[in-house]
Amino acid sequence: MTLPVELLQTGPEHADLVRNLYQFYAYESSDWEQEDVEADGRFYLHEPHFTRYWQTPGWSASLILVDGFIAGFLLIERSELTGIDAWELADLFVLKKYRRQGVGLAVARRTLCQGQGDWLVRCYREDAPALAFCQAVLGDLPRPVREIVLDDEPLLCNFLVTQRLH
Template identity: 80%
Template sequence: MAVPIELLQTGPEHVDLVRNLYQFYAYESSDWEQEDIEVDGRFYIHEPHFQRYWASPDWSASLILVDGFIAGFVLVERSELPGIDALELADLFVLKKYRRLGVGRAVARQVLGEGAHDWLLRCHVEDAPALAFCQALVADLPRPVREIPLDDEPALRNYLVTQRLH
């Protein structure tokens, strides 16, 4: 079933909206991240890092719209890992209502196919659905992909998507 999907890059006026959506993302990952909520009933967000999506070059936060309704978000960062000159698809979140419709795959393919630069995709090994999604995604991308070893986070599988098209 084809659904109309749109990526809408956010501006500083959308910080609270993305912060609210991030709470759903944090909730879903809390079982394998072992995160607890703060005393205010919300999951922790490191504000200086979060603000960079609207202040730093090559960082962005986009809303995923399906048929005009907010269906999730995508966070992109410039990798700051030594030796990695790539943008990173840092977080991709799709609300449960819109899963299994191809929304996540379409968004990831669009993002990872954009621009004349390499992309870093990192997937947590304890998040079985996300890891399966990543593995299926990288097997089907129109750009070359290779798994790379990185020592900063042992619980992550790391994929480098290069700009050269097949």
């Protein structure tokens, strides 16, 4: 089934909305990340980093819409790793209602194939669903993809998607 998927770039006025959605994202990864909630009942979110999505050039936060309804979010950063000149697909989250319908694949493929420049995709080895999703997305791109080794986070799998089309 093909659903009408739209990406809506957000502004600072949408920060609370994205922050709320991020709680679902954090909840789903809490089992393998071994995260606990804070005293206020919410998962930790590093606010200085989070606000950069609306303040730093090359960073953005978008809502994923399906038929006009909020279905998730996409966070993009400009990689700040030494020797990596690439955009980074930082976080992609799709609400359970919209999973297994091609929403995440459509967003990821559209994003990784857009514009000029390379992309860095990283996922935790212990997050089996995310790793399988990354492999499905990257296995069918019209751009070259290669796994790379980065020393900053040993628990991550790292993939570089280059801008050159096949």
